[in-house]
Amino acid sequence: MSAAPSxxxxxxxxxxxxxxxxxxxxxxxxxxxxLDFAVPAGELTxxxxxxxxxxxxLLKALARTLEPSAGQVSLxxxxxxxxxxxxxxxxxxxxxxxxxxxxAITVRDLVGRGRFPHQGVFRQWSVSDEAACDxxxxxxxxxxxxxxxxxxxxGGQRQxxxxxxxxxxxxxxxxxxxPTTFLDIAHQYEVLELAARLHRExxxxxxxxxxxxxxxxxxxxxxVMKEGAIVAQGAPGEIVTAQLVDEVFGxxxxxxxxxxxxxxxxxxxxxxxx
Amino acid sequence: xxxxxxxxxxxxxxxxxxxxxxxxxxxxxSWLSLPYRRRSVVVGGILAVGVLLxxxxxxxxxxxxxxxxxxxAAIASPKPGRTEFVLNVLRGPRLVTAIGTGAALGVAGALFxxxxxxxxxxPDVIGLGAGASAGAACFGLLLPGILPVPAGALxxxxxxMGLVWLGTGRGFSSPGRMILVGIAVSAMAVAxxxxxxTRVNQQEATTLAAYISGTLADRDWGDATEIWVAxxxxxxxxxxxxxxxxxxxxxxxxxxxxxxxxSLTRTLVVLVAIGLGTxxxxxxxxxxxxxxxxxxxxxxxxxxxxxxxxLSALFGAVILMAADLLVQQSPFGAQLPxxxxxxxxGGVYLGYLLLREWKKGTI
Numbered sequence: 001m002s003a004a005p006s007x008x009x010x011x012x013x014x015x016x017x018x019x020x021x022x023x024x025x026x027x028x029x030x031x032x033x034x035l036d037f038a039v040p041a042g043e044l045t046x047x048x049x050x051x052x053x054x055x056x057x058l059l060k061a062l063a064r065t066l067e068p069s070a071g072q073v074s075l076x077x078x079x080x081x082x083x084x085x086x087x088x089x090x091x092x093x094x095x096x097x098x099x100x101x102x103x104a105i106t107v108r109d110l111v112g113r114g115r116f117p118h119q120g121v122f123r124q125w126s127v128s129d130e131a132a133c134d135x136x137x138x139x140x141x142x143x144x145x146x147x148x149x150x151x152x153x154x155g156g157q158r159q160x161x162x163x164x165x166x167x168x169x170x171x172x173x174x175x176x177x178x179p180t181t182f183l184d185i186a187h188q189y190e191v192l193e194l195a196a197r198l199h200r201e202x203x204x205x206x207x208x209x210x211x212x213x214x215x216x217x218x219x220x221x222x223x224v225m226k227e228g229a230i231v232a233q234g235a236p237g238e239i240v241t242a243q244l245v246d247e248v249f250g251x252x253x254x255x256x257x258x259x260x261x262x263x264x265x266x267x268x269x270x271x272x273x274x
Numbered sequence: 275x276x277x278x279x280x281x282x283x284x285x286x287x288x289x290x291x292x293x294x295x296x297x298x299x300x301x302x303x304s305w306l307s308l309p310y311r312r313r314s315v316v317v318g319g320i321l322a323v324g325v326l327l328x329x330x331x332x333x334x335x336x337x338x339x340x341x342x343x344x345x346x347a348a349i350a351s352p353k354p355g356r357t358e359f360v361l362n363v364l365r366g367p368r369l370v371t372a373i374g375t376g377a378a379l380g381v382a383g384a385l386f387x388x389x390x391x392x393x394x395x396x397p398d399v400i401g402l403g404a405g406a407s408a409g410a411a412c413f414g415l416l417l418p419g420i421l422p423v424p425a426g427a428l429x430x431x432x433x434x435m436g437l438v439w440l441g442t443g444r445g446f447s448s449p450g451r452m453i454l455v456g457i458a459v460s461a462m463a464v465a466x467x468x469x470x471x472t473r474v475n476q477q478e479a480t481t482l483a484a485y486i487s488g489t490l491a492d493r494d495w496g497d498a499t500e501i502w503v504a505x506x507x508x509x510x511x512x513x514x515x516x517x518x519x520x521x522x523x524x525x526x527x528x529x530x531x532x533x534x535x536x537s538l539t540r541t542l543v544v545l546v547a548i549g550l551g552t553x554x555x556x557x558x559x560x561x562x563x564x565x566x567x568x569x570x571x572x573x574x575x576x577x578x579x580x581x582x583x584x585l586s587a588l589f590g591a592v593i594l595m596a597a598d599l600l601v602q603q604s605p606f607g608a609q610l611p612x613x614x615x616x617x618x619x620g621g622v623y624l625g626y627l628l629l630r631e632w633k634k635g636t637i
Contacts, residue, residue, distance in 0.1 A: 085535050092531070095528075096531075100391070101524070103573070112297075116517065116521060122307075123304075
């Protein structure tokens, strides 16, 4: 029971989260149809695409917060629906785009709620719960803010507190839905650096992002979506081309080498040059 | 702003120091560990003392009051006579019913407000009280003799909840729809009550009016037993659901990905809240605003997140006991429906709440 490792994924068996024949719809509106996707183990996968391409919808299905109307998502070859809900939550964490911070909650209490899948009616706050929360807050740099109310924090601090909550869950797989939205630019990079570090420490991450250059810089595996289908996937350096960007986003551009990270960098063509 | 390859993970403003206080935990070996909050324990203790004090005042005040010195003997070995009559008939059952009903309403309100993420959420908002009134009107006056009035109220409340369930198209899993359909069901129930009022004579209408504003007058041990059975069965269930309910508070996506099963949790929580609400209605008729105010005040006292189920129960009991004590000692006499008083005070509170929400820009 308490065999939860302190650094979850290092040396752990690669998790295999796969989606096959996925059809995703909100009521009658079909967003994704017939999609197959396997989350590559040990990678930092970034999903990108224009608005309403179904990237967040796909992430929700992978995190089982959206029930597919056809097809299925499996973990280790078994459909998610065959697991106990709490058992999945010990292996697969997800931070949605706009979670709601309860009134009057402190950072410590918020992070503590991430321990739910490891708790029971009688074991509501074990020593390992305490330790996991401390590690999660330390790792995201919110330990100093533990007793502050979440509502008082800046946008960047708040986002790190939420990521700490997802980390406290101690899952080898972590899904983040547009974690940089609503943040100013410095805090965006702070969150992305945090994601990169979590990946280096051995977790498998899937992150939905809006910004192509950020995606190309931080992804070790890039997935490009358009109109509910995956158009291209692979290492950013291999798949990001001017033709792809024009085709998917309708943006004529030039691809240059990012002088800092040596990843592809999209530079839109000046209006006169179009 | 240059985008450097590596940058520190901590923003400069995060370096503010604060005292790292951990939550105290009760531990027994490794199998039992329950965290608690000191402030909540203190508030709960004060409220419990309040319940005790109000109970003593209820039994001892006034010309019919049992003198404090005689009270222990009267409870331990009741002898037939005036004291026994006051304890067993006049005030005892009324007091015990008030505590149970107040607690039930407090918990029902706490559950509803958390599940709908709305401080105005309460069983009344989705038509429970109005349905109960319609049931009482129907079986008390329109079709007398088929069911006793409290049973009629129970049927009315359950029919109203059934209509809300059907009307949302999603059962009790969508709070927004629940409130909208509840308003419609309430309106229909009120219309029905008014129709009945026009069909009966004035004296019958007055009796009905007293019942449907909720009263603790003339309660017997049957009423007290009924509400306490509901409290003892349903409140532990509410406490068990409480941890999952805390997760639902953070949004369905978060709850689901933590294994909290938001849809199922919400349905169960609403069912428990309706169970407590209908039990309260059956015991006393629809007493308004206790369910609305108790959890709000309890939350503010505790300054903690979460539904605050136990504190809401205690505070609900305190509100109803205090209101009923006022009614019993008022010059208008003990027959005045206590629901009128809670509605009056609650109306003022509701106005304050709306004003505050309006200033915050949330409505």
